[in-house]
Amino acid sequence: MADLIFYTNPQSRGQTVRWMLEEVGAPYDTEILGYGTSMKEEPYLSVNPMGKVPAIRHKGKVVTEVAAICCYLADAFPEARLAPPTSDRADYYRWIFFTSGPIEAAFSNKAAGWEPTPERQRMFGYGNYDLAINTLEKALTGREYIAADHFTAADLFVGANVNFMLAFNLLEPREVFVDYARRMTDRDAYRRAQEIDGRLIAEMQAQQAPQPA
Template sequence: MADLVFYTNPQSRGQTVRWMLEEVGAPYDTEILDYASTMKAEPYLSINPMGKVPAIKHKGKVVTEVAAICCYLADAFPEANLAPPPSDRADYYRWIFFTSGPVEAAFSNKAAGWEPTPERQRMFGYGNYDLAINTLEKALTGREYIAADHFTAADLFVGANVNFMLAFNLLEARPTFVDYARRMTDRDAYRRARDIDSQLVAKAQQPQPA
């Protein structure tokens, strides 16, 4: 068994971690979990008591949450050059966690058909959907990469989220977003990850023998 184990379902946020793993290039084992059964039972609940994927175990240590996994893998495998030097990580951390916090909360609530009323916006870290999305657009405007002079885990994480929101019409197809998502996903590692998960989805949908 590899030192690195990836727990996922191919129809989950695990797609982003799969992409990160393919960028890293280290060998890893994959455990596919089912939403209704294995994800909600032992032994997986000992990995993540939330009963959610993705998660990784690396050298016996467990990491959950997509943003945390991406940051961890960038540090654990520095030869992949997926993080700037520590002294240059201000934008790197800023935009990874802005996307995992305010942006995800904003689009998730909007997708569920709910947004905070003006008098309650101070209670929420993102204020309102337009504020979060406009801030992200401003951060991407005029930049080739969001946090360095080369592709990093920040571009992978932000790019994956922008690409997802565009695909499901959760984000207005503004030129800045469309161009950024296209450029960030134009990578061999992204295509490998997409193909692996697509094949797993197709296999799961095949009729099972009686």
């Protein structure tokens, strides 16, 4: 068994962590969990009591939450150069956690058909959807990368979220978003990750298909 175990379902946010693992290049084992079944049972609940994926276990230590996993892997495998030097991580942390907090909350609530009323916007970390999205647009405008002079875990995480929102029509296809998502996903590690998860999804769908009588 590898020192690094990846718990996931290919139809989940685990796709972002798969991409990160392929960028890192370290060997890892994968455990596939089912929604409503093995994801909500032991032994996985001992890994993540929330009963959700993704998660990783590295040298016996568990990390959950996609942003945290990406940051952890960038630090655990510095040879992959997926984090800037510690003295130059302000934008790196800022935009990873802006995306995992305000952006995810804004688009999740919008997808559910709900947004806070003007008098309640102070109660929410993102204010309103337009404010969060316009702030992200400003952060990306005029930059090749969002947090350094090269691709980092921040670009992977932000790029994965922008790409997801565009794919599911949760984000207006402004030129800056479309261009950024295209450039960030134009990587061999991304293509490998998509191929792996695509194959797993196809296998799951084949198993679930009704069998001929």
